[in-house]
Each structure stands twice: as structure tokens, then as C-alpha cells.
Amino acid sequence: MDGKLQSPGTWQRYKLGQARVTDWLKQTASKFTPSLTPPDASESSGSSTRTRNPKLDSAAHKVHWSELEHMAQTIANNSKPEEIPWDPILVLRDVVALRKKSARFYSKTTDQDKTGRLKLSNQQHEHIIKVLEKVLSVLESAVSGVRPKQKEEPRRAGDGLDMKLLDNMFNLLHFQEPGKPAKTPRQKTPEAEDVDPEQSESESESDVEEAPKSNTPGRKQAKKASKKGKGSKGKKGKKASKPKGGAKKSSKAEDNSWVDRFSVGRNPDEVDGEELDYHMLIYCFFDDFNVIRNYVNERWADYFYNKSVSLNTLAVITNAAAELFRNMENELLYILRDNGLSNLCTYDAMMEFLLNEVGILHVDYDDKPALKEEQDEKVWREEYDWLAWSAYQGIKDVFDITPPGKIPMIPPSARPRPEYGPITGDDFVDFNNICIFNLLTEIAAVHSMKKMQEQPPVIPGQPEMELDFEKMLELRKYTSHFVFSLQLYLDIRNIIDAQVEVAxxxxxxxxxxxxxxxxxxxxxxxxxxxxxxxxxxxxxxxxxxxxxxxxxxxxxxxxxxxxxxxxx
Missing domain, CATH: 1.10.287 (Helix Hairpins)
Known part of the structure; x- marks a missing residue:
């Protein structure tokens, strides 16, 4: 499948990327100094005379924020510019940008919070951002003299972080095997050979063994929604450049045991016991939905206009998108429940939380068009459509017209026909309602045959969305991933127009x-x-x-x- 659907989600980029950069800083800095604690901190604690053995498997040890800048400065002072890999800098840029988005939310809502909790979180965010920006500045200054000019340009706001970058970050880390002592750092000598500048940007010339790349895909490609008013516009992220160098893998690179000890998605390594940023977590959940949604819609548009994508491919990626929505929700619910936030585990609660309580990060609420029509359009595109409101409202309407235990069975000749090419908001409402109603009658017919055991519980080739629709009718409950899948169905019906029969x-x-x-x-x-x-x-x-x-x-x-x- 296309790599677009196999890249890390926004929350993983936010947390996992930060943890990997921290690990890299600690491991690399430990090669140049026996102690990673800044001088001020060590003197105040009375431990300046003690020497700590460098731990190459740093993922098991917490790192204090105050140490990060000192580590970066240690690396910059003891390394040649070409020895500092570029990938940690790119990942750190992405982390800083995402943290700034979260901090902007807290700064907007601090005055409305009477508990003081948001104010404390905002102060923590601002402090962490300053530390990470200093680290980023130190690393960028250290490599600025030898990097090509285009490498110094910051990543565009719409670019997501490719999975290869995080894979390359894993390769820069040395995972020490249990029972084996850490390697003694190799001291640099004047006779040391110069590093070939043509070597891969992703490989460090320090004495770090290459770990095998992770084959575990992330949920999807996530975008940075920093541009105001463009929350529902997805762009393709850049692919990380392939290594040019021919670095020889060590024998330990074949040992995949470290993969079993590595955690992705739910509990990435944290630093300093930071409190769960649940607003950012929920925002990322909806943000990732829109990234997948836009990608699938673009492929269907390619089919509609020039038939450049086959129906076989579209069937696979559309059904895969529904499975991704399910996996995304499972991971989200796990984190929320694990942190005592079960009250936010339903679509209704999350939608109300973002829409009415705290706001949506990418929306500029101060930008109010003069005309009411333009204001309504802005609110619809940036907020309600981004939250999959059409599908949500359609599900509510289904419950209104189908009493418990009753399913409408209407022959095709009596069903309303949708008018394609909706333009106004009212046109879209009518179009969506008719599409959902017609889908409901088909699902009801299949569900009725299954209840009478005329068909198997799962019909061969039946899409995930239809199975979820049947469960909703049976249990009169709906999940977030079903809302997302139904919204994707409505988008596709609008895109392919009357060609649904041709398909x-x-x-x-x-x-x-x-x-x-x-x-x-x-x-x-x-x-x-x-x-x-x-x-x-x-x-x-x-x-x-x-x-x-x-x-x-x-x-x-x-x-x-x-x-x-x-x-x-």
C-alpha cells in the first residue's frame, strides 16, 4: 500500500519523535563526557565528584529538561559538523512546531480556566518549547557550515514527517544487550581520518552500531495544520532521502530482539513525567482522520477525472482507511482510560470538547468575515466538516426514523434519488441525507437476511463500514471510527457523482x-x-x-x- 497511509500519526510524531531525539542526545553526549548532568545541577546536588558510567541503552532512563541543552552543546563542541546527522534536527523541528500548536491552545484558554490547571500546563509548555528551541539552535548552528543551502531551509508547514526519518532515528541509537558492558567511548585523535561528506545524512560517524530498521508501520501520514483556516486540507509529506553511503552493517544489526522491547503508539518514552496533553491527543485524532480522508478523496478524484487509479486499488485503500480509523480509536481509548479520562471516550464527548469547550487548534477565531454567508462557510469548512459533522448528524437522523427493533425496508423504486453537484450548505445536507437513507435501506435488507440466517454473518467482500453500520442498527450505538468511515463514504459519493453506477x-x-x-x-x-x-x-x-x-x-x-x- 502507498506509504502515505503507513507514516506515523500526529500524536506519535509529537511524543515518539521527542523521545527519540532525547535518547539520541543522551547516548551521543555520553561518549564525550562521563557525566551528562550540567555543572550547576551536579554541584547543587553534591554529586560533582561521582562519575556515572555511560548507559547506551538510555531509553530506560529519564532525562531532565535542564540537561538537554547541555547535551546538545557537548555534542556540538566535540563533533565535526559532518559527524552530526541531519535526521534528529528534522525530527526536532517537527516536535517544536507541534508543541507550539498545543501551547497556542493553552494560551487562548488560560483566562477561561478557574482551576489554574491550564495556566500551569501553559507555563510547562512554554518552558519546554524554549529548551527545545535552544537545543535546535545549537544543533543547526553546529552543522550550518557544511550543509547544502537547501538543507538549511525549514520544512514547510504542510509537510508531514516520513516514517523513514523515525526509522533513521532508531538506527542512530545503540540498544545495549542485557548482560554486556557498554563500549568505551573512542577518543578523537589528530590523526583521525576525515569523514567523507558524501556519506548518508542519516548515519553518524561516531562509534554507534547500526540497529535494524523497524518494519512496523505507523498509522498514517500526518500533517502540520499550522496554516490558519486550512485544517481540512491534507498535503503529501516528503520522503526522507535514501542513504548514499555504503556503511557496512555489523553482525548485531541482525539481532531483532530490541524490537520486542520497543513501544510505539500508546506509551512512547516520556521525559520528566510530563502530564498527558489530552487536548492535543484528541485534536491529533481528528487531524489524522482528515489526513487519511483527504488522501483517499484525492485518489477517488483521480479515478473520476482521468481513471489514473484502478477500482481495485481504491477498494483496498478505502477499506484499509476504515481499519486505520478503528486502530486509531482503539489506541486513543486506551490512553484516555489509562489516564482516567473515560468521560471523553465517545465521539459526542470529544466533538463537544473540541467544538464548544476548548476550541480547535487550527481555527483562527479572531478572523471573522464581514458577510454572514462567508462566516457560515468558514465555520462549516474549518470546524463542522473537519469534525465529520455530516456523518454524525446522519446517524442521529437514522435513530430518529428507526425505532428500536424496527428497520425500514423500502424497495428501490420508492427511494429518493440524490441530486449530484451540491453547491450550498443546504444542498449538501439534502444530498448527504438521501445517500445515508438509501444506504440504510440496503444495509437493512442485508441485516434482515442475516437475522433470518439466509446469509452468513460476514458476506464475502463486505466492507468494514457496512459491518459497522449493521452493528449500529443492532446495538443502537456508534463508534468514532464508524462516524469517520461514514463521512468518507459521503465524500466519495459526492466525488464520483453519478459514476457510482459505472463503477x-x-x-x-x-x-x-x-x-x-x-x-x-x-x-x-x-x-x-x-x-x-x-x-x-x-x-x-x-x-x-x-x-x-x-x-x-x-x-x-x-x-x-x-x-x-x-x-x-
Whole structure:
């Protein structure tokens, strides 16, 4: 699948990137000094005479904020510019930008908080940002003399952090194996060979062994929504440059045991026991939804305008997006419950929290257009649409028209037809309502057949969104990931317009080709004819005849239509 959907989420970039940079600072600085504690701190604690052994496996040890600048200065003073890798600087830039977004929220809402908690959090954010900016300045100054000019340009606000950068950060870390002593730092000598400037930016020339790259993908590519009023516009992030150098891997690079000890997503390494920034956590959840949403919508637009993306690819990435939404919500709920915030675990609570209590980070609430129409459009695009309000309101309407235990069964001839090309807000409301209502009637027909055991619990090829829709009708409850999946469905219906029928025709044509080839292989190949695969092939042919070439719900629809004197 495209790497866009396999990059770290915004929350992972926010926390995991910060932890990896801290580990790199500690490990690298420990090679030049026996103690990482700043002189002032060591004298005040009375431990200036003690020498601490450098711990290369620093992920297990906390680092105080006051130590970071001292570590960066130690690295800059004892390293050549070309020996300092560029990846930690890029990751640190991303972390600082995300922290500034969170700090802006706290600064806006401090006056409204009567508990003083937000004020304390704001002071903590401002202090951490200043420390990280100093560290970033030290590292950038240290490498500015040898880096190409384009390397010195800051990353654009819309660029997300590629997974390769965080992978490269792992490669810069040395994970010490249990029971083995740490390596003695190698002292630099005047006779040391100069480092080849053509070597990879991602590899350090210090005595650090290369760790294997993590193959664990992140949830998705996340964007920086720092540009005001563009919260729902996603952009593709840059890919990290591939290493040019031919550094030889050590034998320990083949040992993957460190992967089992590495935690990604829920509990990345923290520094200084920082309190959970739950507002940023929830904001990142919705922000990542919009990144995935925009990416999938762009691919469907490519199909609509020039057919540059196949329907097979679109089916895979759309269903994968629904699975990503589910995984995102599971991780979010785990963190919230683990921190005593179960009251924020529903979509309604999170939506109300962002919309009415604390505000949305990327929205400039001071920017108010003169015309009411422009103001309404701005609020809709930057707030309500960003929160998937259309899908949420559609679900509420479904509950209003379907009493508990009752499911509407309406034949196709009696269903309203959507008018494509909505322009105004009212047009979009009508379009979305009709699309959801028509989808509801189809889901209800399938769900009814399953309850009567006329169909299996999961029909072959049934999308994740439809399965979640059935669960919602059964339990009369909905999850955040279902709201997101339904919103994505509405977006796609609006994009492909009346070509939704053309897409179904193409599906049938593909099914005919597959069926023809499968039958030919059964009848002409002796190996296939005598194998177990023959039974599977026959089963798949029956599946396609039932679910692709024919409407398996037609009999029930016709029965209901005849009872009401209607045509199917």
C-alpha cells in the first residue's frame, strides 16, 4: 500500500519523535563526557565528584529538561559538523512546531480556566518549547557550515514527517544487550581520518552500531495544520532521502530482539513525567482522520477525472482507511482510560470538547468575515466538516426514523434519488441525507437476511463500514471510527457523482473475466483439477455469481414491494 497511509500519526510524531531525539542526545553526549548532568545541577546536588558510567541503552532512563541543552552543546563542541546527522534536527523541528500548536491552545484558554490547571500546563509548555528551541539552535548552528543551502531551509508547514526519518532515528541509537558492558567511548585523535561528506545524512560517524530498521508501520501520514483556516486540507509529506553511503552493517544489526522491547503508539518514552496533553491527543485524532480522508478523496478524484487509479486499488485503500480509523480509536481509548479520562471516550464527548469547550487548534477565531454567508462557510469548512459533522448528524437522523427493533425496508423504486453537484450548505445536507437513507435501506435488507440466517454473518467482500453500520442498527450505538468511515463514504459519493453506477458495471466486468479464467483453469489444468484448490475455485465462482452478477437481496425486496403494491 502507498506509504502515505503507513507514516506515523500526529500524536506519535509529537511524543515518539521527542523521545527519540532525547535518547539520541543522551547516548551521543555520553561518549564525550562521563557525566551528562550540567555543572550547576551536579554541584547543587553534591554529586560533582561521582562519575556515572555511560548507559547506551538510555531509553530506560529519564532525562531532565535542564540537561538537554547541555547535551546538545557537548555534542556540538566535540563533533565535526559532518559527524552530526541531519535526521534528529528534522525530527526536532517537527516536535517544536507541534508543541507550539498545543501551547497556542493553552494560551487562548488560560483566562477561561478557574482551576489554574491550564495556566500551569501553559507555563510547562512554554518552558519546554524554549529548551527545545535552544537545543535546535545549537544543533543547526553546529552543522550550518557544511550543509547544502537547501538543507538549511525549514520544512514547510504542510509537510508531514516520513516514517523513514523515525526509522533513521532508531538506527542512530545503540540498544545495549542485557548482560554486556557498554563500549568505551573512542577518543578523537589528530590523526583521525576525515569523514567523507558524501556519506548518508542519516548515519553518524561516531562509534554507534547500526540497529535494524523497524518494519512496523505507523498509522498514517500526518500533517502540520499550522496554516490558519486550512485544517481540512491534507498535503503529501516528503520522503526522507535514501542513504548514499555504503556503511557496512555489523553482525548485531541482525539481532531483532530490541524490537520486542520497543513501544510505539500508546506509551512512547516520556521525559520528566510530563502530564498527558489530552487536548492535543484528541485534536491529533481528528487531524489524522482528515489526513487519511483527504488522501483517499484525492485518489477517488483521480479515478473520476482521468481513471489514473484502478477500482481495485481504491477498494483496498478505502477499506484499509476504515481499519486505520478503528486502530486509531482503539489506541486513543486506551490512553484516555489509562489516564482516567473515560468521560471523553465517545465521539459526542470529544466533538463537544473540541467544538464548544476548548476550541480547535487550527481555527483562527479572531478572523471573522464581514458577510454572514462567508462566516457560515468558514465555520462549516474549518470546524463542522473537519469534525465529520455530516456523518454524525446522519446517524442521529437514522435513530430518529428507526425505532428500536424496527428497520425500514423500502424497495428501490420508492427511494429518493440524490441530486449530484451540491453547491450550498443546504444542498449538501439534502444530498448527504438521501445517500445515508438509501444506504440504510440496503444495509437493512442485508441485516434482515442475516437475522433470518439466509446469509452468513460476514458476506464475502463486505466492507468494514457496512459491518459497522449493521452493528449500529443492532446495538443502537456508534463508534468514532464508524462516524469517520461514514463521512468518507459521503465524500466519495459526492466525488464520483453519478459514476457510482459505472463503477458497479466495471466491477461486474472484472468479475466476469475472473470467473472465465477460473473456470478455464479448472477444466484445462490437470494439476488444478486434482488439487484442493479446485474446490476453492468453485466456491469463489459461486460467490461472484451470487454477490456480483445478481442482487441477492432482490427476492426480499420484491416481496416487500408486492405487499405494498409497489414496483421493485
Amino acid at each position: 458497479f458495471e466495471q466491477l461486474q466486468e472484472t468479475g466476469k473475466v475472473v470467473t472465465q479464467c477460473t473456470r478455464m483453469s479448472i477444466n484445462t489444468c490437470d494439476t488444478v483439477f486434482k488439487s484442493y484448490w479446485r474446490n476453492l475455485a468453485k466456491r469463489d465462482i459461486k460467490f461472484m455469481e451470487c454477490y456480483i452478477f445478481h442482487d441477492f437481496t432482490l427476492a426480499n425486496k420484491k416481496l416487500i414491494a408486492d405487499c405494498n403494491g409497489l414496483d421493485v
